[in-house]
Amino acid sequence: MFDDTIAAVATPPGSGAVAVIRLSGRESFEIITKVFRPKKASLEFNPYSIRFGTINDNKEIIDEVLISIFKAPHSYTGEDSVEISCHGSLFIQQKILNLLIKNGARFAGPGEYTQRAYLNGKMDLSQAEAVADLIASESASAHKVAMQQMRGGFSSDLQQLRSRLLKFITLIELELDFSEEDVEFADRKALKKLIGDIQKHISDLIHSFELGNVIKKGIPVAIVGEPNVGKSTLLNVLLNEDKAIVSDIAGTTRDAVEDIISIKGILFRLIDTAGIRKTEDKVESLGIERTMDKIKKSDIVLFMINAGDPDAEKKISEIQKKSKNKQLIVVINKIDKNKSENSLHKISGKNIQYIKISAKHKTNIDKLNELLIETVNYSALNSSDTIITNIRHLNALQNAYQSSLRVSEGLGNNISGEFLAQDIREILQYIGEITGEFTTDEVLGNVFANFCIGK
Ligand SMILES: Nc1nc2c(ncn2[C@@H]2O[C@H](COP(=O)(O)OP(=O)(O)OP(=O)(O)O)[C@@H](O)[C@H]2O)c(=O)[nH]1
Numbered sequence: 148m149f150d151d152t153i154a155a156v157a158t159p160p161g162s163g164a165v166a167v168i169r170l171s172g173r174e175s176f177e178i179i180t181k182v183f184r185p186k187k188a189s190l191e192f193n194p195y196s197i198r199f200g201t202i203n204d205n206k207e208i209i210d211e212v213l214i215s216i217f218k219a220p221h222s223y224t225g226e227d228s229v230e231i232s233c234h235g236s237l238f239i240q241q242k243i244l245n246l247l248i249k250n251g252a253r254f255a256g257p258g259e260y261t262q263r264a265y266l267n268g269k270m271d272l273s274q275a276e277a278v279a280d281l282i283a284s285e286s287a288s289a290h291k292v293a294m295q296q297m298r299g300g301f302s303s304d305l306q307q308l309r310s311r312l313l314k315f316i317t318l319i320e321l322e323l324d325f326s327e328e329d330v331e332f333a334d335r336k337a338l339k340k341l342i343g344d345i346q347k348h349i350s351d352l353i354h355s356f357e358l359g360n361v362i363k364k365g366i367p368v369a370i371v372g373e374p375n376v377g378k379s380t381l382l383n384v385l386l387n388e389d390k391a392i393v394s395d396i397a398g399t400t401r402d403a404v405e406d407i408i409s410i411k412g413i414l415f416r417l418i419d420t421a422g423i424r425k426t427e428d429k430v431e432s433l434g435i436e437r438t439m440d441k442i443k444k445s446d447i448v449l450f451m452i453n454a455g456d457p458d459a460e461k462k463i464s465e466i467q468k469k470s471k472n473k474q475l476i477v478v479i480n481k482i483d484k485n486k487s488e489n490s491l492h493k494i495s496g497k498n499i500q501y502i503k504i505s506a507k508h509k510t511n512i513d514k515l516n517e518l519l520i521e522t523v524n525y526s527a528l529n530s531s532d533t534i535i536t537n538i539r540h541l542n543a544l545q546n547a548y549q550s551s552l553r554v555s556e557g558l559g560n561n562i563s564g565e566f567l568a569q570d571i572r573e574i575l576q577y578i579g580e581i582t583g584e585f586t587t588d589e590v591l592g593n594v595f596a597n598f599c600i601g602k
């Protein structure tokens with residue numbers, strides 16, 4: 148438990164209808180008693196009660212407020228806490244906060260409430276990190292992943308790993324106990340199977356990071372094609388704002404322009420690129436180089452082409468070569484201009500789809516949105532499997548995986564049980580770094596520095 152009591156405004160800076168000021172620590176009730184006058188009867192600190200009254204600085208009434216009372220350990224931080232809901236004026240918020248400080252609280256640092264919650268055993272470190280993700284989540288899928296992690300989905304996964312590892316150690320120790328009596332060794336086959344399972348589990352978690360990253364940052368979609376086909380027009384239409392410059396001059400976009408859209412709760416990071424053509428212009432060719440790089444880094448390529456382009460087939464097959472392993476959507480644009488039924492012979496394949504649109508007249512844009520959704524692996528995004536999104540977790544899991552490789556190697560070479568147990572303990576150590584069981588002040592500092600003040 149901590150000695151001091153912390154205070155901060157928990158609602159976003161600025162004025163709103165209501166603001167919430169939090170107080171947490173052993174002197175919370177003492178401090179609130181000094182500044183709060185209840186409307187009715189005496190102030191009793193019944194847990195889970197809400198009281199109406201005023202905040203006073205000596206004789207001056209600062210505001211009429213509601214206070215919510217939380218008694219340790221049943222609060223967010225695990226300590227005695229009070230939340231003051233006051234009117235949302237910035238002036239009032241500052242005045243109340245300063246009054247709390249004057250009466251013995253101190254200003255909370257970023258993430259200090261959650262840090263206390265973690266240190267008081269209310270949540271493990273990965274859950275604390277999920278709180279920050281939850282606050283930052285901007286799409287249904289990011290929200291879902293963060294919520295699952297905060298509610299302990301990932302923690303229970305790690306718990307499962309832990310108990311498997313402990314089972315392994317127990318088996319080995321059993322083997323050590325019996326070795327002198329020349330009894331049959333603990334079943335090596337069982338040990339091998341167990342370490343195989345553990346490895347699979349860790350590697351599944353590692354692989355989920357790619358998906359987790361995409362959920363957090365948006366699925367990268369590169370919009371590519373020759374100059375003037377309407378890439379920037381399409382970007383603007385999809386974003387519903389004039390983000391990129393559109394003109395009839397070929398080579399308008401020189402550098403990639405990007406922005407995020409959410410379609411049915413999934414984030415897409417749209418990247419408008421410089422049109423691809425042969426050019427002598429230095430700046431333009433740098434832009435084209437960058438386009439190639441964007442194709443490499445994207446998951447989905449929207450290849451735009453003019454309706455009625457006589458060389459469509461050749462161009463599509465070229466882009467297909469450049470975007471191997473990507474989902475390719477061929478967007479035939481300007482169908483308003485060229486009404487003649489396109490004689491395009493479609494190159495078919497698993498990763499290629501076609502759509503006809505007019506970016507300028509917003510024809511078939513809904514269909515394109517639907518196609519984008521269909522193209523992503525919707526089921527993976529919606530499964531209840533644990534998805535990791537945090538680079539710190541990824542690093543720890545990669546280290547754990549390396550140690551697990553040493554264990555299976557050791558098993559293959561029949562090394563002694565003691566050494567095996569040591570390597571297994573190393574895996575436990577790495578897993579413990581994620582949950583915060585084994586951690587350094589530096590790691591903790593980094594984790595909580597990413598929070599806002601008041602959380
Ligand atoms: N008729 C018609 N014109 C369009 C359509 N989409 C875009 N345009 C026009 O085509 C021209 C080029 O559009 P942009 O969006 O700047 O093309 P871009 O592909 O970004 O071009 P660069 O940046 O130069 O590579 C503009 O004059 C647009 O108004 C469409 O669907 N129909």
Ligand SMILES: [Mg+2]
Nearest residue numbers: 378379399400
């Ligand atoms: Mg452009």
